[in-house]
Amino acid sequence: MEVKRAKTAGFCFGVKRAVDTVYEQLEKEKDSQIQIYTYGPIIHNEEVVKDMEKKGIKVLKSQEDLEQLTEGIVIIRSHGVPEYICTKLNEKGLTVIDATCPFVKKIHRIVKRESQNGAQIVIIGNPNHPEVEGIKGWAEKNVTVIQDTQEAEKFTAEPGKAVCIVAQTTFNYNKFQDLVEIISKKGYDVSVLNTICSATKERQTEAHRIAEEVDAMIVIGDKHSSNTQKLFEICQKACKDTYYIQTLDDLDLNQLGSVETVGITAGASTPNNIIEEVQNNVRIIF
Numbered sequence: 136m137e138v139k140r141a142k143t144a145g146f147c148f149g150v151k152r153a154v155d156t157v158y159e160q161l162e163k164e165k166d167s168q169i170q171i172y173t174y175g176p177i178i179h180n181e182e183v184v185k186d187m188e189k190k191g192i193k194v195l196k197s198q199e200d201l202e203q204l205t206e207g208i209v210i211i212r213s214h215g216v217p218e219y220i221c222t223k224l225n226e227k228g229l230t231v232i233d234a235t236c237p238f239v240k241k242i243h244r245i246v247k248r249e250s251q252n253g254a255q256i257v258i259i260g261n262p263n264h265p266e267v268e269g270i271k272g273w274a275e276k277n278v279t280v281i282q283d284t285q286e287a288e289k290f291t292a293e294p295g296k297a298v299c300i301v302a303q304t305t306f307n308y309n310k311f312q313d314l315v316e317i318i319s320k321k322g323y324d325v326s327v328l329n330t331i332c333s334a335t336k337e338r339q340t341e342a343h344r345i346a347e348e349v350d351a352m353i354v355i356g357d358k359h360s361s362n363t364q365k366l367f368e369i370c371q372k373a374c375k376d377t378y379y380i381q382t383l384d385d386l387d388l389n390q391l392g393s394v395e396t397v398g399i400t401a402g403a404s405t406p407n408n409i410i411e412e413v414q415n416n417v418r419i420i421f
């Protein structure tokens with residue numbers, strides 16, 4: 136009987152950096168009266184956000200919350216924010232700490248530069264995801280978000296405009312290529328920048344391999360985390376007994392009673408202590 140834990144399970148570089156930034160600031164300001172805020176939840180994980188709130192962090196949930204602020208430190212989340220939010224934060228004279236993942240920041244720079252050069256920007260991604268909302272906000276104008284074949288088929292560029300295509304960092308690579316192919320066939324002057332983060336692909340490939348080898352698979356992550364949802368879909372296709380849990384409390388260990396091998400993976404915003412707690416308890420029943 137065996138438990139196989141994915142080496143890529145848990146925090147990616149960008150998420151770890153953002154979470155560490157918050158705890159470092161808390162430590163630094165522990166004797167001061169300065170309030171620390173994060174703009175939106177720092178990462179997509181309720182447990183982590185709850186722990187930070189317990190330690191005194193306040194989460195700004197909307198632009199209206201930001202309007203009310205007159206002082207304090209604001210930490211920008213790993214997903215990034217539109218440029219106008221950065222401008223607003225600076226205009227208000229707040230202390231801003233940018234914990235946007237550098238890979239996302241790179242997309243902001245590309246989008247700003249290319250749109251200033253007159254290109255029409257296409258973002259391949261989920262329009263409702265905060266990362267995509269942030270990326271959109273770095274284009275001057277002419278930005279289109281495309282997430283499926285139908286939208287790619289319908290896409291038309293303005294006459295004479297070059298088209299610059301970028302991707303949400305966690306978008307599926309094969310789907311990205313399919314959508315790029317559809318747009319490229321339309322005869323526009325297209326430049327494609329594959330901005331998908333390799334951490335996502337590595338995590339998905341390993342999860343798929345493990346799911347194929349085990350009797351049951353456990354995917355740990357927040358219900359709102361799109362990369363965890365994607366991992367769950369991938370694992371479920373390879374292993375019928377796949378469970379999506381946020382913490383150990385969501386797992387019915389009796390369900391695993393008769394299996395011989397269990398795989399464990401976790402989304403990029405799942406902290407190590409939650410993964411370890413699940414792993415240790417699964418080991419006990421074997």
Ligand code: F3S
Nearest residue numbers: 147149236238304332
């Ligand atoms: Fe950054 Fe890649 Fe993680 S873009 S936040 S390192 S998944």
